[in-house]
Amino acid sequence: MKRLFSTAALFFLFTASVFAITAQQEQLIVNNVQAIFSQAELVLPDTSRVPRLCGMSTILEAKLHFDELSPSAQAALQPLLSARPVRQKIYDTPSGHFRIHYDTTGSDSVRNATIRNAQGLPVWVDTLARALDSIWTKEVTQMGFRPPVGDSFYTPNGGNGRLDIYLENLGLGLGATFPDSVGGVLGNRATSFIILDNDYDVYPYNDPQSGIGPSGGMRVTAAHEFFHAVQFAYTAYGAEVVGGNLKPYWYEATATWMEDQVYNEINDYRQYLLFWFRAPALSFRNFSSDYFNPNPDVQNRVFRPYALGIYGQYLSKRFPNPSYGYSVVRRVWEQMATVTGFNLFSALDAALAPMGYNFISSLQEFYRWNYFVGAKVPLNAPDTLYGAEAAAWPSFELFDQVDSTSNYPTQHPEVFVPCISCHPTVIKFFCAPCFVNTVGFPCSTKCPPCRFVPYQPTNVSVINCVNDIEDLGASYLNLQNPGGGSFMEFALVSDTARPAPWFASAVGYNTGSRTYTFLSNQATDPSGKIPEVFFGDFGNYTEIVVMVTNSELVSSGAKRDSSAYAYSANVDSAAPPGVTQIVEGRPNPFRTQIDPYVKFPIDLDSLSGTWDIDLLVFSTSGEIVYQKNYELQGGFPYSETVNWSGRNGSNEPVASGVYFCKIIMKEKGTSRKVEKLSKIALIR
Structure with a gap:
């Protein structure tokens, strides 16, 4: 396999780590990179059934630690990390956006290379070209994401400024997107090129029972890897780094989410869901590159970022309005592009703020949705939550x-x-x-x-x-x-x-x-x-x-x-009476960029009837800036909340400052009355 070295590429994307890696970590990095390209023996916990992976995260991890590697490890990896493959033939797709580099003979030959269309182009390449053009239309034209950064300003660049797709006989990897040049006039952005497997003759695509087939595997991987190139058009520095270890879980999660947005009928993402539903206690932020470790807990961490793509599905279905929907994920990437470094959670807060949510409140609701899948999909509302498709998911x-x-x-x-x-x-x-x-x-x-x-x-x-x-x-x-x-x-x-x-x-x-x-x-x-x-x-x-x-x-x-x-x-069989009371509002101070509401819990006793409740919000000058009436039905003890979003009666944000919130409760048909006045500091 020949490779053409890029002299223009800025090789290192992240600040050199202050954490010296161990010999064991170095060997893991070398093994992972070589396994992506079939240059190391591929021995996984179950070689016939384990899902394959995207190689992008492996490439980023190796680049992050390259300066810390021994000379022998650097020599082994440099040809793989900094050089583009050299292929026998090229084909420019009709849209003008892509150039496909491929072989028709040898170990990297495309699938069924002798089966050609009327123009003499291998059908596999023609199918990929049509898929790539369709993917660009979906992700960029229709969904509004940025196009990948062009590479026409330096060489080698594949021959022109189109996004280069190289077909290669991969091992562990289904595909890999390489950040090629970053910094300078590009700022946080990076140019890129993509390597895809040449035939997808691996599980599950070579299993007739999967219903996906090699062509389906090629399509969803192309959608996944293309979205990595799109991500680099926002920022190549957005992954979290913890203790010197790279954790690009948001990159992989949203790329897996994108697979289903482009090819909803293929459902390739389902192969990763068992690693989510058999380990709900693991953190949202989990990421592991210990691919060869057979420990089930480690395997859960390895594949969990791909399963996290269902958080993107939650965002799309929870906020389906054209002003939100796809745009929630897009707005997150737009916010991430404004900072050099990791700012995912503040970006999520900003993207969700117009809907009265933040990251934490969305995560809490997301985990609630996750229970109602598989045999728990609601019959009374099959199109709510994740929809009928979730009936095929595993469950906790x-x-x-x-x-x-x-x-x-x-x-x-x-x-x-x-x-x-x-x-x-x-x-x-x-x-x-x-x-x-x-x-x-x-x-x-x-x-x-x-x-x-x-x-x-x-x-x-x-x-x-x-x-x-x-x-x-x-x-x-x-x-x-x-x-x-x-x-x-x-x-x-x-x-x-x-x-x-x-x-x-x-x-x-x-x-x-x-x-x-x-x-x-x-x-x-x-x-x-x-x-x-x-x-x-x-x-x-x-x-x-x-x-x-x-x-x-x-x-x-x-x-x-x-x-x-x-x-x-x-x-x-019976509830104790309990106590009717209004609890102090929280949080206080109320930071609108962190919390969607200041909440006033109300406890009702079991002897209560129907309560008429008024919420009045005053400025320090005594002006009523917001008011709302509620009605609560008693009969058993329970808790409810009265909320204020920090907006006035015209739904406009009020200024930072001190506000007085008065809640007046009157029980209908009785003389019972409960009042509470709270002083709330609002900070924007």
Whole structure:
């Protein structure tokens, strides 16, 4: 295989790492790059079934650490990283956007090279050319993304300024997009070229049962890799770097999302979903390049960024308006282009702000959506959430990732055992049995002998422990109705040794009719608790599902750790009266770029009737800037929130400053009245 070296390419895209790599890390980088190009023995955990990967992330990782590699490793990788392949023939696509470089003989020969169209062009190349032109039309013309940066201003550039596509017999990689020249007049942007496999004779495309076929594999990979070239037209520096390790999960997630936007009928992304649904506790930010490690936990981390493409599907379906929809992902990339370096989460906040969301609130809703897939796709609204297509997805329950119970108070002896000696006011508990796990952590690290939780819900003697939920990860609780219970009491408290901001979203679900009702959203208070939440209509459902998200978002350089929480649930035939009250608004100060609303929780007692509620927002001069009327129906104890978005009655953002929020509650037909005045600092 011949390669033509680029003298114009600026080889290193990232600031040299201050973390010296080990010999083991160096060997992993060399093995990964060589495996992409079939220059190393390809021994994966299951060579017949493991999905193949995009090589772009491997290329970026190798370039990031190139200066740290030994001379022998540099010599082995430089021809692969800085040179373009030399092919026997070229073909310019009809649109004028692409030049395809291909062979018709030898190991890199295209599939069925002797089968040609009327013009003598191999049908495989002709099919690819048509696909590429169609992909450009979809991603650039229709969806409004930037076109890739042209490379006509330097040589070697494939012969002209078109985007060059090289067909090569790849190994681990299905394709790879190379950032070629960056910096200078390009700023954060990079030119690029793409290498695609020459025949896609690998699983799942060579398996007739997949229904995709080699041609389908070629199409979706072309859409994926082309979107990497589009991403480089925004920024080549947007990947997160943690401890010297590159984590381009957003690049891979949105490229996988794009596959389905262009070729919705192929559904190639599904092969990665099992790595998402069998490990919900892993962080949104996970990325691993340890491709050859057979440990299932490592494999979950390797393929999780591709499965994360369903977050893009959530954004598209949740905000389908032409002003949003595709544009949510596009606006994120537009925001990322404004900064040199990693700014994904602030970019997501900015893109979602017009809809009253931010990244964290969207993530919490995304995790809620993820429960209603597979056999849980709602029958009462099959076109809502992800739609009927999600019926073919795996689910958390398929991989035993849902903590289910029908015994109350909650008690799981195999997971939770109270310590023998307990202080009367402190619950002391540990997880058992405690095994040495597959990655070799000692028992005391994986499952500490005791935790101390200075909180105990009323009338509940047993608490259930849920361990090792990573930052921006989630867990799922299925609280089944045992029959005869019409009221449920639920509470949650964060582990004090590893505290995290937890968010619990509850949904009532009926398994027979597959109908669901969203019940409540609750976040832990400053003390780390979600006090008793009452579900007075538990008898209307066969189960209540609680999605619990670790909402901790830390900076790239900060220490990230998994956390744990304890929850309790109890069922009764009648609800206690409870208390009607208005709780202080939070967050305060209210930063509109971080939180979509300032929320005033309202607790109603079970003796309540219907309440008429007025929210009045005053400026410091006494002017009413916003007002809204609500009506809440009582009859059982539950919590609701009254929200203010920081806008006036004309839906215009108000200025930063101090505002007084007054809530007046009047119970209809009685003289009961509850009022509260809160002072809120609003910061834009």
